[in-house]
Amino acid sequence: MMTQGADNKPIRSLEDAINKCQELGMRVSRQRRFILELLWQAQEHLSAREIYDRLNQQGKNIGHTSVYQNLEALSSQGIIECVERCDGRLYGNISDSHSHINCIDTNQIIDLHITLPEDLLKQIEAQTGVKITDYRINFYGYKHQEPKLD
Numbered sequence: 001m002m003t004q005g006a007d008n009k010p011i012r013s014l015e016d017a018i019n020k021c022q023e024l025g026m027r028v029s030r031q032r033r034f035i036l037e038l039l040w041q042a043q044e045h046l047s048a049r050e051i052y053d054r055l056n057q058q059g060k061n062i063g064h065t066s067v068y069q070n071l072e073a074l075s076s077q078g079i080i081e082c083v084e085r086c087d088g089r090l091y092g093n094i095s096d097s098h099s100h101i102n103c104i105d106t107n108q109i110i111d112l113h114i115t116l117p118e119d120l121l122k123q124i125e126a127q128t129g130v131k132i133t134d135y136r137i138n139f140y141g142y143k144h145q146e147p148k149l150d
Contacts, residue, residue, distance in 0.1 A: 039091060
């Protein structure tokens with residue numbers, strides 16, 4: 001939620017992610033550490049296949065099943081993010097509430113921490129009768145604009 005408790009602080013680094021695993025009693029295996037390191041290093045949303053391929057290209061031998069099982073465990077515990085797309089799941093390193101910019105031309109997802117103005121939130125609450133406690137916004141656009149021909 002928007003107000004984080006002391007023991008529910010957002011994960012902002014690889015070290016935070018590893019500490020959160022340990023707090024939850026999750027074993028930080030070699031494979032799990034490889035996956036977390038890759039996601040924090042890449043700073044982008046990757047499919048399980050891309051994670052598998054990149055780790056193996058780096059000489060870190062890890063099986064398909066191990067990648068999938070670790071991604072499932074890490075995302076289900078809120079240590080990493082899982083984004084459901086029509087063409088499959090993508091995984092990212094930021095797990096707390098945040099918004100996304102979806103680039104239509106590059107198929108890239110960019111993480112964005114944005115705070116809406118308080119008066120806009122009050123207006124939405126007044127319109128809907130719902131107390132807003134959290135929000136995630138999906139923006140869509142093009143990264144590469146075509147030059148205008150005059």
